[in-house]
Amino acid sequence: MRPAGNPTDLSNNSLVTTCAPSVVTVDAPDTPTPTPWNHLMILTISLACLIALIFGASGVLNALALPKARELAAETGFSVAAYRRIGVLQLAGVAGVALGLALPPLGGLAGAGLLLLLAGAVVVHLRNGDPVAKLAPAIVCAVLVASYLAALFA
Known part of the structure; x- marks a missing residue:
């Protein structure tokens, strides 16, 4: 026979105690917090895509x-x-601006060339x-290319 305090023994109308599951908290893996560099890179990529679309x-x-x-x-x-x-x-x-994301000096030269055309x-x-x-x-595109250059070399 089981002791009276055992939660599985319901035969003697005794108080049944249960054990609540313990709460375990797990920290989420560290997610990188956005930095100004991340935002600048997103801006540079967006401008490069827009330039590629227009000039392409x-x-x-x-x-x-x-x-x-x-x-x-x-x-x-x-x-x-x-x-x-x-x-x-x-x-x-367009090719230079696209490659300029990996090789900024090339992107700078390409942007300067586009500014001269404009x-x-x-x-x-x-x-x-x-x-x-x-x-x-032409003026709007020049502002777009100048913004790309500013973001690329910021």
């Missing part, structure tokens, strides 16, 4: 001399061959007396 599309359009590129070349007074060269330079800039675009638009609506994309 424009570079392909120009390098392949698609009908819209031919029309733009005629509007600005450039030959189709010159527009193709601009497209190739844009695509080279400065040329602004000069052409101003010389042609184009309205602000045609000038704005």
Whole structure:
């Protein structure tokens, strides 16, 4: 026969005691807290992707001399061959910006090259007396590339 205090013995109407399971706390593995460097890297990658999208599309359009590129070349007074060269330079800039995430000096050179192309675009638009609506994309892209360079070397 089991002792009266045993929780499994219910035959004698005695007080049954139970043991509550003990609570065990397990600390979550240390998760890295975001640092300013992490945020800056996310910004740099985001800007590089945006630059690649914009200049990649424009570079392909120009390098392949698609009908819209031919029309733009005629509007600005450039030959189709010159527009193709601009497209190739844009695509080279895209490759440099993408590789610049791993090799920052290359990204810096590519960004500087894109800024020079954009400065040329602004000069052409101003010389042609184009309205602000045609000038704005070049300025916005220049700000985008300058932001990428600032984030890359911060």
